[in-house]
Amino acid sequence: MPYYIGDVIRDDKRLVARTPEKFRESGIDVRLQTRVDDIDADEQVVRLSDGTILAYDILVFGTGTTPFVPAIPGIDLEGVFVLKKLSDALHIKSYLKEKQCRKALIVGAGFIGMEMTEALRGLGIETQIVHRGTVPVNRWDPELSSVILEELSRREVPFLTRMEIQSIERGRDYHLRLNTNKGELEADLILLALGIRPDVTLAREVGLTIGRTGAIQVNFSQQTSREGIYAVGDCCEAFHRVSKKWVHVPLGDIANKQGRVAGRNISGRPMTFPGIVGAQSFGIFNLELAATGINEREAVESGFHPVSSITWGNALAGPMPNQKKVGLKLMADRSTGRLLGAQAVGETGVVSRINTLSVALWSGLGIDEIGYLDLAYAPPFGGAWDVIHIAAQALMRKM
């Protein structure tokens, strides 16, 4: 009988409603709020924290990630949260209500920090972002990510830069006080959004090989270094089709695909995971940000010869009303002419362009071809020369 051991089934109402009993009827033993304390891979048994021992033929690691929490005083105070699991979200929601929170501090300026800023601001809560660096979301180059700063200021969200957090204590005017290198800040809620690490504690204990990224090493069938043990999702690596390296990109869509690949192989219908190109996106207020491929640093590390250029174009055809700007940065390899990466920001049409370019990366297209790609032109959706064409031609002229 297959076992599923975990925290919750998933944050989908229909699935949560399907109780463990229901799953057992269909032959799946689901154990929620259950911890695995120990795995004996030689004996092929798992020991749960309640002492139960379960035997297995095939074991799948889907241990995900652990949020990074700095070891500063006061980190355990009520009102200090991370956002990793469904239960975290539920706790934040009930805390906001109970304490009638008026003000929140977001520590960190990655995806979670940005998305939670929008969510809290949407509830009418005064929100500030406390960031170690100077611009948010370092997956994007500052020329593009700085557009977020304008949007934050329009939404009255202060973005405090070069901040080092030192300790948390009870506050005077609000529930909590955050002490930093630049003085104290008070708020009712502090969200720590400082990034995540692959959760490989159990994997190390079993002796699975850990890749140079710190995540579990897998092959194209999602098999780990030990026979009969698979790994999928945020706890393991994935093959990057552009850098040709095994990388750790913990995103939900990749996890879903790897899960299905492992499932197919386990059930005897062979399948390989074709890898990723690093496509990602998020929205904050009216902005879309999306990126794909590798960045300049990764390109140089991989031995490519990156040349890049930024184009500010139109999301729609020139004369359309409600015109929106799109900033698109393309990077290609000077020696082969191949696209290496793309980043974009704007109010609309951003994810659309990056998805189009993701397939170009997937297929290894050259920047010359990208300048003449056949795209579905109509004035409400883009120009006869789309911003993709214009950006590719601008980059070609630099090469």
Place this chain on the structure above:
Amino acid sequence: MPYYIGDVIRDDKRLVARTPEKFRESGIDVRLQTRVDDIDADEQVVRLSDGTILAYDILVFGTGTTPFVPAIPGIDLEGVFVLKKLSDALHIKSYLKEKQCRKALIVGAGFIGMEMTEALRGLGIETQIVHRGTVPVNRWDPELSSVILEELSRREVPFLTRMEIQSIERGRDYHLRLNTNKGELEADLILLALGIRPDVTLAREVGLTIGRTGAIQVNFSQQTSREGIYAVGDCCEAFHRVSKKWVHVPLGDIANKQGRVAGRNISGRPMTFPGIVGAQSFGIFNLELAATGINEREAVESGFHPVSSITWGNALAGPMPNQKKVGLKLMADRSTGRLLGAQAVGETGVVSRINTLSVALWSGLGIDEIGYLDLAYAPPFGGAWDVIHIAAQALMRKM
């Protein structure tokens, strides 16, 4: 000195403002409202209708298309229009105002008919569509294009099917009357949007080879069958990368690209046009429609073995508010597994998906790879499994 001979420069305010005199200063002799009566390709001269004779080394055909106008009585009455040139649009605009038009008939249900329906309805003019067939825009299969019928009925635009137009005369209650196989209809304006034919009159006279599509035959450098004569845009053919046939797809973005390819070759910087995949789109009211690749009939004609499937998915991630449906039809070749074509309809995210799939077609991707493409996932822009993935996997199961 390069000559440009034509009707207008283009419908871009900045360019029209650059008068022929301005062009002459930069060494380009622009002659507007000028007709070429005759070309002597042996002598390499062009004779204008005013008798002027211009010599050339290189000649470029950009003669575009002619709208199809049926030979029925009353076709020349005031208030009967086609929409091909900027001047047509200006005439329609001033006629609408002068005659205080209350009602319009659109004859034909292609791109122009659909876009003009939205434009006229937007002006508060009662609008009816008179169509020979039963569903609009035959580039899309009826399962998808029938969604337009719901949108038209929501906008109170009657869509009259299986109509044969017989004659036009002066009306009683409105300026004009259209007599059809199903009785008479009255309106102040009748727009004929019955399709276009490549304008190859002059090309035939010069003896240029005309392709089997009826458009001027060109090679990858946009050269015609006669040395020194190029052709670009809607009057000539383009290479289809999926069917590997030379086709006639008269769209503005293709014309733009061909123009630039010809210009590069003429100016001694060699370039070839990489061809098209048939990407196209239009909007009508709240709907987006887009398609790419070839359709079932073209696939069979080309010797492929098409299998297709339609998926109705979400434009955004499952739990998002304001969810919109996207209908996506994919078709692949049973023998090779390669994608052959895609069509989509919905309120948002349609052109985006078709552009992504256009690059997949451009690169010759198989449907198995399309089911696992790495796209930029975030809930506001799509699910972890995008409708593209779901549709590709549904199609894989049928193959």
